[in-house]
Amino acid sequence: MHRYILHNDEIRDAGDQVLSPGQIGLMNGWGIFSTLRIYDGVPFAWDRHWKRMLRDATLMRVPFPQSSDWMMDRIARLIDANDAANATLRICVVRNRRGLFEGPEGPPPFDLIAFTRDVYQWADVMRLGVVPNARHAASEFAGVKVLSWSENLSRYERAHEQGLDEVILLNERGEVSECTSANVFLVQGSRVWTPPLTSGCLPGVTRAVLLEEVRAQGLEIFEKTVYPQDLEAADEVFLTSTTRELLPVASVEGYQLKANSHPVRDRLQKVFETCVHTYVAARRPAAAIK
Numbered sequence: 001m002h003r004y005i006l007h008n009d010e011i012r013d014a015g016d017q018v019l020s021p022g023q024i025g026l027m028n029g030w031g032i033f034s035t036l037r038i039y040d041g042v043p044f045a046w047d048r049h050w051k052r053m054l055r056d057a058t059l060m061r062v063p064f065p066q067s068s069d070w071m072m073d074r075i076a077r078l079i080d081a082n083d084a085a086n087a088t089l090r091i092c093v094v095r096n097r098r099g100l101f102e103g104p105e106g107p108p109p110f111d112l113i114a115f116t117r118d119v120y121q122w123a124d125v126m127r128l129g130v131v132p133n134a135r136h137a138a139s140e141f142a143g144v145k146v147l148s149w150s151e152n153l154s155r156y157e158r159a160h161e162q163g164l165d166e167v168i169l170l171n172e173r174g175e176v177s178e179c180t181s182a183n184v185f186l187v188q189g190s191r192v193w194t195p196p197l198t199s200g201c202l203p204g205v206t207r208a209v210l211l212e213e214v215r216a217q218g219l220e221i222f223e224k225t226v227y228p229q230d231l232e233a234a235d236e237v238f239l240t241s242t243t244r245e246l247l248p249v250a251s252v253e254g255y256q257l258k259a260n261s262h263p264v265r266d267r268l269q270k271v272f273e274t275c276v277h278t279y280v281a282a283r284r285p286a287a288a289i290k
Contacts, residue, residue: 036091041284059141094111183239195223232257
Protein backbone atom coordinates (compact mmCIF):
# COMPACT_ATOMS: atom_id res chain seq x y z
CA MET A 1 0.00 0.00 0.00
CA HIS A 2 1.21 3.50 -0.77
CA ARG A 3 1.70 6.16 1.88
CA TYR A 4 -1.62 8.00 1.64
CA ILE A 5 -5.23 6.83 1.80
CA LEU A 6 -8.52 8.53 1.08
CA HIS A 7 -10.97 8.67 3.99
CA ASN A 8 -14.16 10.46 2.98
CA ASP A 9 -13.03 14.00 2.07
CA GLU A 10 -9.52 13.75 3.47
CA ILE A 11 -6.19 12.45 2.19
CA ARG A 12 -4.50 10.96 5.23
CA ASP A 13 -1.39 9.01 6.13
CA ALA A 14 -2.09 5.28 5.99
CA GLY A 15 -0.97 5.00 9.62
CA ASP A 16 -3.55 7.47 10.94
CA GLN A 17 -6.18 6.10 13.31
CA VAL A 18 -9.40 7.12 11.56
CA LEU A 19 -11.72 4.14 12.00
CA SER A 20 -13.73 2.93 14.98
CA PRO A 21 -14.63 -0.59 16.23
CA GLY A 22 -18.23 0.65 16.45
CA GLN A 23 -18.54 1.04 12.70
CA ILE A 24 -21.06 -1.69 11.94
CA GLY A 25 -19.88 -2.20 8.35
CA LEU A 26 -16.28 -2.86 9.34
CA MET A 27 -17.24 -5.34 12.04
CA ASN A 28 -19.60 -7.26 9.75
CA GLY A 29 -18.11 -6.84 6.30
CA TRP A 30 -21.19 -4.76 5.41
CA GLY A 31 -19.95 -2.78 2.46
CA ILE A 32 -18.92 -3.04 -1.16
CA PHE A 33 -15.67 -2.50 -3.04
CA SER A 34 -14.03 -2.47 -6.43
CA THR A 35 -10.46 -2.71 -7.71
CA LEU A 36 -9.32 -0.61 -10.65
CA ARG A 37 -6.18 -0.26 -12.74
CA ILE A 38 -4.75 3.21 -13.21
CA TYR A 39 -3.02 3.72 -16.55
CA ASP A 40 -1.18 7.01 -17.08
CA GLY A 41 -3.23 8.63 -14.34
CA VAL A 42 -6.61 7.44 -15.63
CA PRO A 43 -8.71 4.81 -13.77
CA PHE A 44 -9.66 2.42 -16.58
CA ALA A 45 -13.35 1.69 -17.21
CA TRP A 46 -14.39 3.97 -14.34
CA ASP A 47 -17.96 4.16 -15.60
CA ARG A 48 -18.30 0.38 -15.50
CA HIS A 49 -16.85 0.14 -11.99
CA TRP A 50 -19.13 2.94 -10.76
CA LYS A 51 -22.27 1.30 -12.13
CA ARG A 52 -21.36 -2.06 -10.62
CA MET A 53 -20.62 -0.53 -7.21
CA LEU A 54 -23.92 1.35 -7.29
CA ARG A 55 -25.79 -1.84 -8.18
CA ASP A 56 -24.03 -3.81 -5.45
CA ALA A 57 -24.64 -1.09 -2.86
CA THR A 58 -28.35 -1.08 -3.69
CA LEU A 59 -28.60 -4.86 -3.31
CA MET A 60 -26.66 -4.82 -0.03
CA ARG A 61 -28.50 -1.78 1.39
CA VAL A 62 -25.26 0.16 1.70
CA PRO A 63 -25.60 3.98 1.54
CA PHE A 64 -23.69 5.18 -1.48
CA PRO A 65 -22.57 8.50 -3.02
CA GLN A 66 -25.04 9.64 -5.66
CA SER A 67 -22.47 11.35 -7.87
CA SER A 68 -19.80 9.62 -9.88
CA ASP A 69 -18.02 12.95 -10.27
CA TRP A 70 -17.98 13.45 -6.47
CA MET A 71 -16.17 10.15 -5.98
CA MET A 72 -13.86 10.61 -8.97
CA ASP A 73 -12.73 14.01 -7.68
CA ARG A 74 -11.58 12.43 -4.41
CA ILE A 75 -9.98 9.47 -6.18
CA ALA A 76 -8.02 11.86 -8.41
CA ARG A 77 -6.68 13.63 -5.32
CA LEU A 78 -5.52 10.29 -3.89
CA ILE A 79 -3.80 9.29 -7.13
CA ASP A 80 -2.07 12.66 -7.21
CA ALA A 81 -0.97 12.46 -3.54
CA ASN A 82 0.59 9.02 -4.05
CA ASP A 83 2.03 9.88 -7.48
CA ALA A 84 0.28 6.68 -8.56
CA ALA A 85 -0.10 7.27 -12.29
CA ASN A 86 0.32 3.54 -13.01
CA ALA A 87 -0.96 1.54 -10.08
CA THR A 88 -3.83 -0.46 -8.62
CA LEU A 89 -6.67 1.33 -6.83
CA ARG A 90 -9.02 -0.19 -4.25
CA ILE A 91 -12.26 1.66 -3.37
CA CYS A 92 -14.45 0.63 -0.44
CA VAL A 93 -17.80 2.02 0.70
CA VAL A 94 -18.60 0.91 4.25
CA ARG A 95 -22.00 1.12 5.92
CA ASN A 96 -21.82 2.69 9.40
CA ARG A 97 -25.27 2.75 10.96
CA ARG A 98 -27.91 0.36 12.37
CA GLY A 99 -27.42 -2.75 14.43
CA LEU A 100 -26.71 -3.46 18.10
CA PHE A 101 -23.04 -2.47 17.88
CA GLU A 102 -23.32 0.84 16.10
CA GLY A 103 -20.71 3.37 17.20
CA PRO A 104 -21.77 5.74 20.01
CA GLU A 105 -20.80 8.96 18.26
CA GLY A 106 -23.31 8.85 15.42
CA PRO A 107 -20.98 8.15 12.47
CA PRO A 108 -21.90 9.31 8.95
CA PRO A 109 -24.09 6.90 6.94
CA PHE A 110 -21.05 5.52 5.11
CA ASP A 111 -17.29 5.83 4.91
CA LEU A 112 -15.48 6.10 1.61
CA ILE A 113 -12.04 4.50 1.91
CA ALA A 114 -9.55 4.13 -0.92
CA PHE A 115 -5.88 3.31 -1.31
CA THR A 116 -3.38 2.59 -4.06
CA ARG A 117 -0.52 0.14 -4.43
CA ASP A 118 2.01 -0.91 -7.04
CA VAL A 119 0.74 -3.20 -9.78
CA TYR A 120 1.12 -6.83 -8.71
CA GLN A 121 3.39 -8.95 -10.90
CA TRP A 122 1.54 -12.18 -11.64
CA ALA A 123 3.17 -15.35 -12.91
CA ASP A 124 3.25 -15.76 -16.70
CA VAL A 125 0.75 -18.64 -16.53
CA MET A 126 -1.71 -19.87 -13.91
CA ARG A 127 -1.89 -23.27 -12.21
CA LEU A 128 -5.40 -23.92 -10.91
CA GLY A 129 -7.24 -26.23 -8.57
CA VAL A 130 -10.99 -26.89 -8.44
CA VAL A 131 -13.34 -26.36 -5.47
CA PRO A 132 -16.86 -27.89 -5.62
CA ASN A 133 -19.93 -26.13 -4.17
CA ALA A 134 -18.01 -22.89 -3.72
CA ARG A 135 -20.59 -20.60 -5.35
CA HIS A 136 -24.34 -20.47 -4.68
CA ALA A 137 -25.72 -19.37 -8.03
CA ALA A 138 -29.30 -19.24 -6.73
CA SER A 139 -28.47 -16.66 -4.04
CA GLU A 140 -29.98 -13.21 -4.51
CA PHE A 141 -26.51 -11.84 -3.68
CA ALA A 142 -24.59 -13.97 -6.18
CA GLY A 143 -22.08 -11.88 -8.07
CA VAL A 144 -22.04 -9.01 -5.55
CA LYS A 145 -18.57 -7.74 -4.61
CA VAL A 146 -18.89 -7.35 -0.84
CA LEU A 147 -16.30 -6.53 1.82
CA SER A 148 -16.90 -9.91 3.44
CA TRP A 149 -14.25 -11.56 1.24
CA SER A 150 -12.77 -14.02 3.75
CA GLU A 151 -14.02 -17.16 1.98
CA ASN A 152 -12.23 -16.14 -1.19
CA LEU A 153 -9.09 -15.18 0.69
CA SER A 154 -9.05 -18.50 2.56
CA ARG A 155 -9.38 -20.50 -0.65
CA TYR A 156 -6.72 -18.40 -2.35
CA GLU A 157 -4.30 -18.84 0.55
CA ARG A 158 -4.91 -22.59 0.66
CA ALA A 159 -4.29 -22.83 -3.09
CA HIS A 160 -0.86 -21.26 -2.62
CA GLU A 161 -0.07 -23.65 0.22
CA GLN A 162 -0.83 -26.47 -2.24
CA GLY A 163 1.52 -25.05 -4.88
CA LEU A 164 -1.26 -23.56 -7.01
CA ASP A 165 -1.94 -20.00 -8.13
CA GLU A 166 -5.76 -19.94 -8.00
CA VAL A 167 -8.82 -22.20 -7.88
CA ILE A 168 -11.84 -22.61 -10.13
CA LEU A 169 -15.04 -22.40 -8.09
CA LEU A 170 -17.97 -24.63 -9.05
CA ASN A 171 -21.56 -23.78 -8.15
CA GLU A 172 -24.20 -26.03 -6.61
CA ARG A 173 -25.02 -27.46 -10.06
CA GLY A 174 -21.41 -28.49 -10.70
CA GLU A 175 -20.91 -25.73 -13.27
CA VAL A 176 -17.77 -23.63 -13.54
CA SER A 177 -18.52 -20.21 -12.07
CA GLU A 178 -15.27 -18.24 -11.63
CA CYS A 179 -12.07 -18.10 -9.60
CA THR A 180 -11.69 -16.35 -6.25
CA SER A 181 -10.81 -13.07 -8.00
CA ALA A 182 -11.00 -13.72 -11.73
CA ASN A 183 -13.36 -14.81 -14.49
CA VAL A 184 -12.72 -17.88 -16.64
CA PHE A 185 -12.65 -18.03 -20.46
CA LEU A 186 -12.35 -21.04 -22.77
CA VAL A 187 -11.26 -21.13 -26.40
CA GLN A 188 -12.13 -23.68 -29.06
CA GLY A 189 -11.15 -22.79 -32.59
CA SER A 190 -12.57 -19.33 -33.30
CA ARG A 191 -15.07 -19.48 -30.42
CA VAL A 192 -14.34 -17.90 -27.05
CA TRP A 193 -16.77 -18.18 -24.17
CA THR A 194 -17.18 -17.56 -20.46
CA PRO A 195 -19.75 -18.77 -17.89
CA PRO A 196 -22.95 -16.66 -17.79
CA LEU A 197 -23.85 -14.55 -14.77
CA THR A 198 -26.44 -17.20 -13.87
CA SER A 199 -23.48 -19.39 -12.85
CA GLY A 200 -23.05 -17.10 -9.83
CA CYS A 201 -19.90 -15.42 -11.09
CA LEU A 202 -18.94 -11.81 -10.50
CA PRO A 203 -19.70 -9.54 -13.47
CA GLY A 204 -16.04 -8.64 -13.89
CA VAL A 205 -15.18 -5.42 -15.70
CA THR A 206 -12.49 -7.01 -17.91
CA ARG A 207 -14.98 -9.79 -18.68
CA ALA A 208 -17.55 -7.20 -19.76
CA VAL A 209 -15.03 -5.36 -21.93
CA LEU A 210 -14.22 -8.59 -23.77
CA LEU A 211 -17.88 -9.45 -24.26
CA GLU A 212 -19.12 -5.98 -25.20
CA GLU A 213 -16.22 -3.98 -26.64
CA VAL A 214 -13.45 -6.20 -27.96
CA ARG A 215 -13.81 -7.03 -31.62
CA ALA A 216 -11.27 -9.42 -33.15
CA GLN A 217 -11.81 -10.49 -36.74
CA GLY A 218 -12.73 -14.14 -37.02
CA LEU A 219 -13.37 -14.59 -33.28
CA GLU A 220 -16.75 -14.93 -31.58
CA ILE A 221 -16.92 -14.09 -27.85
CA PHE A 222 -20.02 -15.08 -25.90
CA GLU A 223 -21.49 -16.60 -22.71
CA LYS A 224 -22.08 -20.33 -22.35
CA THR A 225 -22.54 -22.75 -19.46
CA VAL A 226 -19.23 -24.44 -18.66
CA TYR A 227 -18.63 -27.76 -16.92
CA PRO A 228 -15.25 -28.95 -15.60
CA GLN A 229 -14.88 -31.51 -18.41
CA ASP A 230 -15.12 -28.66 -20.93
CA LEU A 231 -11.70 -27.52 -19.73
CA GLU A 232 -10.12 -30.60 -21.30
CA ALA A 233 -11.97 -30.10 -24.59
CA ALA A 234 -10.86 -26.46 -24.88
CA ASP A 235 -7.88 -25.41 -26.97
CA GLU A 236 -7.02 -22.70 -24.44
CA VAL A 237 -8.12 -21.53 -20.99
CA PHE A 238 -7.40 -18.07 -19.63
CA LEU A 239 -8.42 -15.84 -16.75
CA THR A 240 -9.47 -12.20 -16.75
CA SER A 241 -9.45 -9.60 -14.00
CA THR A 242 -8.61 -5.95 -13.50
CA THR A 243 -5.13 -6.72 -12.18
CA ARG A 244 -4.38 -9.71 -14.42
CA GLU A 245 -5.87 -8.40 -17.68
CA LEU A 246 -5.84 -11.70 -19.70
CA LEU A 247 -3.65 -14.40 -18.16
CA PRO A 248 -3.23 -17.90 -19.66
CA VAL A 249 -3.87 -21.09 -17.67
CA ALA A 250 -1.22 -23.81 -17.89
CA SER A 251 -2.90 -26.50 -15.78
CA VAL A 252 -6.02 -27.40 -13.80
CA GLU A 253 -5.55 -30.01 -11.10
CA GLY A 254 -7.32 -33.25 -12.06
CA TYR A 255 -7.76 -32.30 -15.72
CA GLN A 256 -5.57 -32.62 -18.80
CA LEU A 257 -5.40 -29.37 -20.74
CA LYS A 258 -4.40 -29.23 -24.40
CA ALA A 259 -2.69 -25.88 -24.55
CA ASN A 260 1.06 -25.47 -24.74
CA SER A 261 0.60 -22.06 -26.36
CA HIS A 262 -2.17 -19.47 -26.22
CA PRO A 263 -2.41 -17.72 -29.60
CA VAL A 264 -6.04 -16.61 -29.18
CA ARG A 265 -5.42 -15.24 -25.71
CA ASP A 266 -2.31 -13.45 -26.98
CA ARG A 267 -4.32 -11.89 -29.78
CA LEU A 268 -7.13 -10.80 -27.46
CA GLN A 269 -4.62 -9.35 -25.00
CA LYS A 270 -3.30 -7.04 -27.73
CA VAL A 271 -6.82 -5.95 -28.67
CA PHE A 272 -7.61 -5.34 -25.00
CA GLU A 273 -4.48 -3.20 -24.68
CA THR A 274 -5.73 -1.14 -27.62
CA CYS A 275 -9.06 -0.65 -25.82
CA VAL A 276 -7.19 0.55 -22.73
CA HIS A 277 -5.03 2.92 -24.77
CA THR A 278 -8.07 4.40 -26.54
CA TYR A 279 -9.96 4.87 -23.27
CA VAL A 280 -7.00 6.49 -21.51
CA ALA A 281 -6.06 8.73 -24.43
CA ALA A 282 -9.59 10.12 -24.55
CA ARG A 283 -9.57 11.00 -20.85
CA ARG A 284 -5.99 11.89 -20.01
CA PRO A 285 -6.38 15.68 -20.62
CA ALA A 286 -9.24 15.82 -18.07
CA ALA A 287 -7.40 13.81 -15.40
CA ALA A 288 -6.19 15.98 -12.54
CA ILE A 289 -2.93 14.03 -12.26
CA LYS A 290 0.67 15.17 -12.22
